[in-house]
Amino acid sequence: MIEFQNVSYTYSGADVPALVDISLRLAPGEIVVLVGANGSGKSTLARLCNGLLVPSEGTVTVNGMSTIDPERVFDVRSRVGLVLQNPDNQIVGTVVEEDVAFGPENLGVATADLRIRVDDALAVVSLTGMERREPHLLSEGQKQRLAIAGALAMGPDYIVFDESTAMLDPPGRADVLAVMQRLRSAGHGILHITHHLDDAAHADRIVALDAGSIAFDGQVEEFFEQNERLSDLGLELPPLAAAAAYLRNAGLVVPAAVADARGLVEALWPS
Amino acid sequence: MRIPRTFGQYVAVESPVHSLDAKTKMGLVAAYTVALFTVERFAGLGAAGIVVIGAVVLAQVPWRLALRGIKAVSVILAFTLFAHALRWNPATVSLVRFGPLAVDGEGLRTGLFFAARIVLLVVGTSLLTLTTTPVQLTDGLERLMRPFARFGFPAGDVAMMLSVALRFIPTTAEEADKIILAQMARGARFDEGGLLRRAKAYVPVLIPLFVNLFRRAEELAVAMESRCYHGGPGRTRLDPACMRGRDWTVLSCGAALLVALGVLL
Ligand SMILES: Nc1ncnc2c1ncn2[C@@H]1O[C@H](COP(=O)(O)OP(=O)(O)O)[C@@H](O)[C@H]1O
Ligand SMILES: [Mg+2]
Numbered sequence: 001m002i003e004f005q006n007v008s009y010t011y012s013g014a015d016v017p018a019l020v021d022i023s024l025r026l027a028p029g030e031i032v033v034l035v036g037a038n039g040s041g042k043s044t045l046a047r048l049c050n051g052l053l054v055p056s057e058g059t060v061t062v063n064g065m066s067t068i069d070p071e072r073v074f075d076v077r078s079r080v081g082l083v084l085q086n087p088d089n090q091i092v093g094t095v096v097e098e099d100v101a102f103g104p105e106n107l108g109v110a111t112a113d114l115r116i117r118v119d120d121a122l123a124v125v126s127l128t129g130m131e132r133r134e135p136h137l138l139s140e141g142q143k144q145r146l147a148i149a150g151a152l153a154m155g156p157d158y159i160v161f162d163e164s165t166a167m168l169d170p171p172g173r174a175d176v177l178a179v180m181q182r183l184r185s186a187g188h189g190i191l192h193i194t195h196h197l198d199d200a201a202h203a204d205r206i207v208a209l210d211a212g213s214i215a216f217d218g219q220v221e222e223f224f225e226q227n228e229r230l231s232d233l234g235l236e237l238p239p240l241a242a243a244a245a246y247l248r249n250a251g252l253v254v255p256a257a258v259a260d261a262r263g264l265v266e267a268l269w270p271s
Numbered sequence: 272m273r274i275p276r277t278f279g280q281y282v283a284v285e286s287p288v289h290s291l292d293a294k295t296k297m298g299l300v301a302a303y304t305v306a307l308f309t310v311e312r313f314a315g316l317g318a319a320g321i322v323v324i325g326a327v328v329l330a331q332v333p334w335r336l337a338l339r340g341i342k343a344v345s346v347i348l349a350f351t352l353f354a355h356a357l358r359w360n361p362a363t364v365s366l367v368r369f370g371p372l373a374v375d376g377e378g379l380r381t382g383l384f385f386a387a388r389i390v391l392l393v394v395g396t397s398l399l400t401l402t403t404t405p406v407q408l409t410d411g412l413e414r415l416m417r418p419f420a421r422f423g424f425p426a427g428d429v430a431m432m433l434s435v436a437l438r439f440i441p442t443t444a445e446e447a448d449k450i451i452l453a454q455m456a457r458g459a460r461f462d463e464g465g466l467l468r469r470a471k472a473y474v475p476v477l478i479p480l481f482v483n484l485f486r487r488a489e490e491l492a493v494a495m496e497s498r499c500y501h502g503g504p505g506r507t508r509l510d511p512a513c514m515r516g517r518d519w520t521v522l523s524c525g526a527a528l529l530v531a532l533g534v535l536l
């Protein structure tokens with residue numbers, strides 16, 4: 001469990017806190033989508049999860065370990081993987097396998113185990129066979145999956161994605177979302193930060209940040225029903241959910257959050 | 272417009288040369304360089320040439336890549352050749368004369384000798400980066416620098432810095448290409464005017480390039496820290512570079528051969 005208890009964070013030199021009184025939980029085996037406008041504090045929250053930043057007030061614990069504990073810094077970071085937006089800026093190795101090995105190498109994992117971890121991580125993200133490829137020759141989607149493999153090789157329980165699908169084309173994005181599903185099935189807890197509310201369709205829960213505070217934490221369905229609030233949060237309903245909202249306003253019974261067009265059609269005309 | 276990215280351009284094939292330890296290859300390149308600078312006859316350069324041709328064939332590196340470095344030194348080559356071969360109104364007998372300008376036979380020989388030496392040096396040393404990944408190279412360097420760690424020299428950090436710098440060369444080159452195109456689309460010209468004017472045309476390319484590099488560096492630091500990089504001891508390696516029996520054999524035989532070549536020819 002990653003647990004935020006009344007966490008506030010103020011950057012040194014800033015007048016206003018970036019996060020105010022955040023309480024939040026991420027359990028293994030669940031996907032939580034985190035949304036919010038630019039500057040609402042999403043990346044700050046991501047960096048608090050693995051102890052890159054430590055709370056100004058309150059506590060963040062990972063599997064019961066406080067992120068402030070200097071003895072546990074590397075335990076915490078290896079439990080919580082962080083995948084960023086631009087894959088080019090997080091790939092350290094000059095060939096794929098060297099990059100995947102970077103994390104466990106830092107942890108001092110023995111060479112024989114390193115090889116196993118690298119192979120396993122590459123298999124999860126479907127990059128097996130690309131071990132000796134140079135990262136800059138991969139597609140953006142493949143690069144991002146490489147970054148995920150790099151996080152996975154540390155053997156984390158949780159992975160935080162900070163707008164990791166924002167720069168990808170639709171197939172690349174679909175691949176990364178599929179990897180998230182696979183990770184959830186394998187018992188990993190996923191925190192997925194995104195601007196696209198359609199990414200919420202696959203989430204177990206949605207959390208919305210507004211100017212550093214939690215504005216919503218609950219079911220996706222329920223969140224989409226409050227569509228008047230969304231524009232205040234700097235968000236926009238995805239086309240499908242907007243269509244569903246219009247239908248509901250017209251008195252038809254359809255779910256507020258549907259995964260795809262077929263779901264909507266079946267709700268209207270059950271076969 | 273393409274930014275060259277020869278440096279660190281590793282050719283990913285499996286060959287007997289690729290599988291040698293980076294330190295072996297560095298040692299051989301050092302011996303080869305010494306040999307090149309001690310040979311005094313064309314026979315010596317010819318022998319060195321045979322060694323290099325053999326090495327390129329063994330390494331299965333395409334000739335196009337093996338010879339690419341020559342282009343970068345072509346001006347130096349031409350200068351070396353002309354400076355030695357051409358004479359103005361010489362009193363001695365010359366090979367060919369165009370009015371006052373003459374080609375001196377002895378000078379041409381010397382010029383060819385020095386030019387051939389530069390070509391061999393470039394091809395031989397580029398073979399090191401073509402067959403060794405930057406990480407293997409920096410690992411090798413780190414091992415060679417390790418004795419200095421005792422005097423407080425941060426060998427590990429320096430090796431990591433070099434390795435990251437090498438890793439970002441292609442990324443940065445791609446980005447520079449993009450910015451150049453973007454500036455050209457707005458009417459910037461990079462092929463006009465004198466040297467100074469052309470150099471000035473690159474200022475609007477360098478500024479965004481540097482701003483982006485700083486942003487990248489910041490994110491890279493976050494990514495590396497997230498993956499537990501600490502710069503301290505205790506780091507293990509996926510491919511621990513160690514000198515095997517074969518490395519010692521190749522290094523000692525190769526170095527002996529090259530030194531003999533340098534002394535005898
Ligand atoms: N390094 C920093 N120093 C000072 N202020 C920062 C820093 N990083 C972010 N901020 C501020 O903190 C707030 C939240 O930023 P961030 O977490 O990056 O938001 P988001 O990821 O949601 O766009 C913003 O107002 C931003 O300007
Ligand atoms: Mg952000």
